[in-house]
Amino acid sequence: MPITETSDLHQRRFGRNLGVALTLLGFVALVFFLTMSKIRNGGQVEAFDHSVRPSITTEGESQ
Amino acid sequence: MSDFTANTQATPGEAEFGDYFALLKPRVMSLVVFTAFVGLMVAPIGVPPVVGFAAILFIALGGGASGALNMWYDADIDQVMRRTANRPIPAGKVTPGEAKTLGLWLSFISVVMLGLAANWFAAGFLAFTIFFYAVIYTMWLKRSTPQNIVIGGAAGAFPPMIGWAVATGGVSVESVLMFMIIFMWTPPHFWALAMFMKSDYHKADVPMLTVTHGRPYTRKMILAYTVLLAPIALGIGFTSIGGPVYLAAAVVLNILFLKGAWTIWRRDEAAAEADEYGVEKRYFRFSLLYLFLHFSALLAQAGLAALNLGAW
Numbered sequence: 001m002p003i004t005e006t007s008d009l010h011q012r013r014f015g016r017n018l019g020v021a022l023t024l025l026g027f028v029a030l031v032f033f034l035t036m037s038k039i040r041n042g043g044q045v046e047a048f049d050h051s052v053r054p055s056i057t058t059e060g061e062s063q
Numbered sequence: 064m065s066d067f068t069a070n071t072q073a074t075p076g077e078a079e080f081g082d083y084f085a086l087l088k089p090r091v092m093s094l095v096v097f098t099a100f101v102g103l104m105v106a107p108i109g110v111p112p113v114v115g116f117a118a119i120l121f122i123a124l125g126g127g128a129s130g131a132l133n134m135w136y137d138a139d140i141d142q143v144m145r146r147t148a149n150r151p152i153p154a155g156k157v158t159p160g161e162a163k164t165l166g167l168w169l170s171f172i173s174v175v176m177l178g179l180a181a182n183w184f185a186a187g188f189l190a191f192t193i194f195f196y197a198v199i200y201t202m203w204l205k206r207s208t209p210q211n212i213v214i215g216g217a218a219g220a221f222p223p224m225i226g227w228a229v230a231t232g233g234v235s236v237e238s239v240l241m242f243m244i245i246f247m248w249t250p251p252h253f254w255a256l257a258m259f260m261k262s263d264y265h266k267a268d269v270p271m272l273t274v275t276h277g278r279p280y281t282r283k284m285i286l287a288y289t290v291l292l293a294p295i296a297l298g299i300g301f302t303s304i305g306g307p308v309y310l311a312a313a314v315v316l317n318i319l320f321l322k323g324a325w326t327i328w329r330r331d332e333a334a335a336e337a338d339e340y341g342v343e344k345r346y347f348r349f350s351l352l353y354l355f356l357h358f359s360a361l362l363a364q365a366g367l368a369a370l371n372l373g374a375w
Contacts, residue, residue, distance in 0.1 A: 012079050019080030030117055034180055037113040 078161075082151040086134055086162050087127025087169075094354075095126035095222045101358040102226025102241055105304040105365040110181070110230050117180040118229040122222055125173035125189045129218070131166035132197040135159050137205070144263040166197070177229075185228040192221040206268075209275040216249025217242075223358075240299045241361075247292040248354055251285040251324065255347040258282075258327075259340035282328045285346075289324035293317040296357060304361055306373050312360035316353050323349060 099122045103115055110118070134141065134152055138159050141147035151157040170193050178186030200215030220242045227238035257264055257273045258281065264271040272281045296317055300310035323346040335343065367373035 009077065012077055016078070016080045016083075019083075030120070033113045034117050037111045041111050041114075 078151065078156045082156045083161075083165060085151050086131040086157060086165060087124075088130030088133075089127075091130055091219070092123050092127050094219070096123045097355070098241070098245065098358055099123070099222040099226035099229075101362050102223030102238065103230050104226075105237070105361050106227045106230035107303070108230045114180055115229070118177060118185070119226070121173045121177040121180060122189060122225050122229075124169055125177070125193050126222065128166050128169035128173055129193040129196040131162050131169065132193075133201045135162035135166060136197070136201050138162075140267045140269060143267040146260060146263055170197075181229040182232045184232050185225050188221065188225045188228050192218055192225065195221070207270070209270045209272045211270065212253045212272070213250050216246050216253075219249060220245035237299070237302045237304045240295060240302060241358075243295045244292065244299065244357060245354065247288055247295055248350065251288045251292070252347065252350040252354075254281050254285050255327070255343050255350065258335070258343040259347075278332055282330075286324040286328040289320055293321060299357075299361070304365065306364040306367065308367060308373050309357075309360040309364040312356060316356055319349065320346075320353050 096119055100119050103110070103119065134150055137147075138152040141150050142153040147153065152159055152162055170190075174186050174190045174193070177189050196215070196218035200211065200218055204211040204215055223241040223245070224234065224238045227241070228234065231238075254272055257271045258278065265274050272284060296313045297310065299305050300313055323342070326342050327346055330342065364373065
């Protein structure tokens, strides 16, 4: 069978692949929004560098 | 090279995406989603909407995973029963191995993701629910005892408790009562179904109460469970998630449910045959509404409480 011909099998597989692709895309979006929500509601978040880290500052230093 | 041509050989019933989705028992999933959602919404602690959405999604996915494992293990029974003969495995669209793999992976993903999205207590609870449904109910009880429905019903009763655990991280009287209402509701619901789907369970050799203990005994048990269910359903009305609106709904629904069970108990097979199991069919349909309206009333009560209206 020539590779250019679209058979019923190809159509069904396309539908299946599309379903998997959309599911994965939805999953990625969900993890992204979940992460954003966790960061916003997660209390004090420390920056990576060159900033005050509340967890290692003593009470006197932070005042 | 013959590889390409080999890959284009169509199998007669090659699965589409929808067939894999059907393995997750979408109708059961809708009940799981709804009751878990109510469990989450009536809890005294709120969660961010995205976390709530993700939690419900993964609870539903876990329920779907146990459905796929059930279809893998029960493929032989499903083939025999008219009600289930069109499921993807007996229809030849999905192989049992595929269903098992899908079920196991979705179980793993749903539990891990629920743990990350919400908390690990809720995730552990979900893992236990999947284990309970797939192993305790499907592999062990379903084929061995007429109590299969009674104990197996627990699996379907856990979702509101998981929803509650997502918000609170624990268990309480309210969540246990939400579990109990579904747990006690399941046997009469399925026994009423078994009354008018009689040949199916018999053909599949599933020890349904109607087959092992006879129909008059099943009628008695439907009434007994409906009577035991009523105080639980009414009892929720007096907890922190209850209120006058819920209680009023519960009183009406339980009177109607008890009336149905009473009528089923009072009649014999001749009367049932005469009207083609009309009373049993009505009771079965009403049982779906019964559960839906109880949880809807809880949701309405929570909405009113949020507005400082209608709570005790």
